[in-house]
Amino acid sequence: MLEAFQDQGYVVFPGFLDKAEIDTLKAAVDRHVSAQPRRHAYEDEHIGALIWHPRVSEMVDELMGGRYVFHHIHAARHDAGMEGVSWHQDYEQYPQTNRSHLMVHVFFYLNGLNGTIGDLLFVPGSHRFATDSHALTFLGDSDLPGMVTVDDVPPGSVLIVHSGMWHARRAKPGGEDSPRWFVDASYCQSGVRWPSYRASGMLADLRGRHVAAGGTRPWLFDESQFFDAARARELSGSLEGSVLLDLPQWKTP
Numbered sequence: 001m002l003e004a005f006q007d008q009g010y011v012v013f014p015g016f017l018d019k020a021e022i023d024t025l026k027a028a029v030d031r032h033v034s035a036q037p038r039r040h041a042y043e044d045e046h047i048g049a050l051i052w053h054p055r056v057s058e059m060v061d062e063l064m065g066g067r068y069v070f071h072h073i074h075a076a077r078h079d080a081g082m083e084g085v086s087w088h089q090d091y092e093q094y095p096q097t098n099r100s101h102l103m104v105h106v107f108f109y110l111n112g113l114n115g116t117i118g119d120l121l122f123v124p125g126s127h128r129f130a131t132d133s134h135a136l137t138f139l140g141d142s143d144l145p146g147m148v149t150v151d152d153v154p155p156g157s158v159l160i161v162h163s164g165m166w167h168a169r170r171a172k173p174g175g176e177d178s179p180r181w182f183v184d185a186s187y188c189q190s191g192v193r194w195p196s197y198r199a200s201g202m203l204a205d206l207r208g209r210h211v212a213a214g215g216t217r218p219w220l221f222d223e224s225q226f227f228d229a230a231r232a233r234e235l236s237g238s239l240e241g242s243v244l245l246d247l248p249q250w251k252t253p
């Protein structure tokens with residue numbers, strides 16, 4: 001599994017969650033998508049607890065090979081007729097220059113994928129090349145050389161992908177009788193600071209809930225490993241030339 005992940009950038013666990021977990025999470029996602037006013041997915045008791053799901057954590061532990069931090073969790077219900085998503089990648093970095101540390105996305109397909117509503121597309125190996133996420137938008141969801149289509153996985157399947165992997169969702173007809181319940185959670189390897197949009201309140205809240213639930217991984221929610229992505233986004237618009245020249249190693253050879 002580890003070798004395949006290093007090389008290809010993904011690993012698939014068909015039917016990973018059990019029936020009770022699937023049912024609880026589907027109900028939670030339904031509540032989340034219809035909540036007014038809108039709330040963040042992490043605020044839901046069950047969606048939040050998925051962040052430290054014991055068997056998922058074991059897999060992420062293996063891939064990270066050491067400490068890491070939680071980045072975000074999103075939940076959505078894809079109903080029939082849902083639009084697709086163009087090719088992009090979700091590795092967080094300003095500017096995109098390297099892939100020294102691992103960031104992963106864990107995709108939960110609560111009732112699987114069956115070729116209706118939307119297929120997951122990705123290009124194995126594409127995670128090795130630092131690419132601005134928006135650079136790929138012009139490709140839409142067109143076929144790319146070597147791409148893999150995921151359109152047949154059973155309920156409760158989990159995919160872990162390198163966040164820098166190019167991926168898309170291709171809209172498909174059908175699915176009027178059954179939407180796709182989808183959750184994605186993301187984690188970043190410790191050792192560098194990562195961009196985040198709302199780290200402080202979210203992390204403190206989750207850390208408290210995790211510990212209250214008997215969790216032993218408060219280090220997942222360490223604010224000090226993040227910086228403000230909004231500020232970074234602003235500043236990255238004013239970069240000039242080769243930013244490598246600003247490194248202390250370059251200044252004092």
Ligand SMILES: [Fe+2]
Nearest residue numbers: 088089090167
């Ligand atoms: Fe994505």
